[in-house]
Amino acid sequence: MDLMLKSVISYFLPNYCLVCEREIDPNDYLCKDCLTSIRGPIMAPVELLNIDSAHSYWKYESPMKELIRAYKFGDRPGVARLFAKIVFEMIDVFAPSTDVIVPVPTSLQAFIRRGFDTNLRILRHLARTIDIKIDNVLSISGKTVPQSTLKMQDRIDNVRDKFFLRKKPRSTSVILFDDVVTSGATASQCARVLREGGVKEITLLAIASAKK
Ligand SMILES: [Zn+2]
Known part of the structure; x- marks a missing residue:
């Protein structure tokens, strides 16, 4: 229609x-x-490899869980506006002087399935509200199995060497953004690649954390 x-x-x-x-x-x-x-932001409960500080707004629990599912799997892309407000609040608290944000990339299969890049869509809403530069510098190669279907060690193996830089990052201090942090394996791998590209300081922000 x-x-x-x-x-x-x-x-x-x-x-x-x-x-x-x-x-x-x-x-x-x-x-x-x-x-x-939803009363966030909360501190991420554990530390992540290659990341200076990690914060998620809320746990991956109801009602955040329903919101994220509606956004990613339920044909409600407009939820991105609400998520952009959440990211804005977190930047204000955890990274007020950082003006570059890097989205964790969406795999090609996920992009085709959903018709949009879930993280990038949120950040585009954000960039309309505040003065922040989106540095879409990370890319993902080959086939990856959705992390949510795998056990911890398999998650690490699944994303190892999958991420690469399209070009040199534009800043040595960045916010890395992902909608949901689960094992943290994806974010840690992205951070490693960013550091190889000269980034020195990385703050991870996520909408929800499902990390145990
Ligand atoms: Zn209600």
């Missing part, structure tokens, strides 16, 4: 909270109660 027509029609259809299914405004995703139950 035509995208414009689709958005006009959906505006008049009832819209429900992704978690408790209460009826809400057409442009919202969660009701006020569910939204205020």
Whole structure:
């Protein structure tokens, strides 16, 4: 269906909270109660290799979990605006003087499946609000199995040597961004590659952490 027509029609259809299914405004995703139950930012519980400091906004639990799933797998790309606000809040607290942000890249298979780059879309919303440069310098090669399907050691093997630099990073101090940090293997590998490219200081920011 035509995208414009689709958005006009959906505006008049009832819209429900992704978690408790209460009826809400057409442009919202969660009701006020569910939204205020996300109280971040929280500190990431553990340290990650090659990363100076790591912070996630919330745990990968309800209602954040439903939001992320709706964004990545449920045809609700507009959630990116809400996530951009979250990233903005975290930069303000954890990296106020860093003005370059590097997205963890989306694999080609995921890009084809979803039709958009999940991290880049959030950062583009962010860059419209604050003065920050997106340095989309990381790329991913070959086939990777989705990390969520693998055990810890397999996750490390799955992403080892998969990431590379497209060009030299534009700053020696960057924020690395990923929507969800699980084992941390992906972020650590990205950070290693960035350091090889001359980056000295890396702050990882994530929307949610599922790290045990
Ligand atoms: Zn709700």
